[in-house]
Amino acid sequence: EADIYQTPRYLVIGTGKKITLECSQTMGHDKMYWYQQDPGMELHLIHYSYGVNSTEKGDLSSESTVSRIRTEHFPLTLESARPSHTSQYLCASSEYGLAGGTDTQYFGPGTRLTVL
């Protein structure tokens, strides 16, 4: 099983609050991803990173921001939470790049966010 951690696992918060979802991996993976998933639905990529100090927005428009100051850490921040942000947020990491190999994505357990 992969060593990728997310905290908190569950979060209920009021509208307008600033929140940071934590994601850490101990595998030394260069690539990390944030996905948003509503119950029973597909995963939508919101941010990804292919190394320290490199981040890109995914295909799903998001009001969140990310940072990648250390290889193992990829936090996601919502400056002002809204009810529309209620969802599950999944963090993932992978090792191999475009050169080949199996770039398996290892997923964390997720954070279930509810914004009231």
Add this chain to the structure above:
Amino acid sequence: GQQVMQIPQYQHVQEGEDFTTYCNSSTTLSNIQWYKQRPGGHPVFLIQLVKSGEVKKQKRLTFQFGEAKKNSSLHITATQTTDVGTYFCAGRTSGTYKYIFGTGTRLKVLA
């Protein structure tokens, strides 16, 4: 933008019956991955296909990548209750690190 569709959206089968889910991309893929997500859990990697026409087997699971590298399928022989979950394909296009996940197929197996 790139889209990845899966059919069917839901499938209920009797234990012992076979099951197939199909994945179709709007663009040619560099590779495709398959994941399984149990209810309440997170996606778990099953396999990656890279070559045109590639077929891989894992026990009762058979994965296929289309000749044009725009579609893929997952076939489960003689389903068991442990196969319950949602199966997602995820495709990557050349020159990018990101994967686009399919819409998923939710499988229920009736004992």
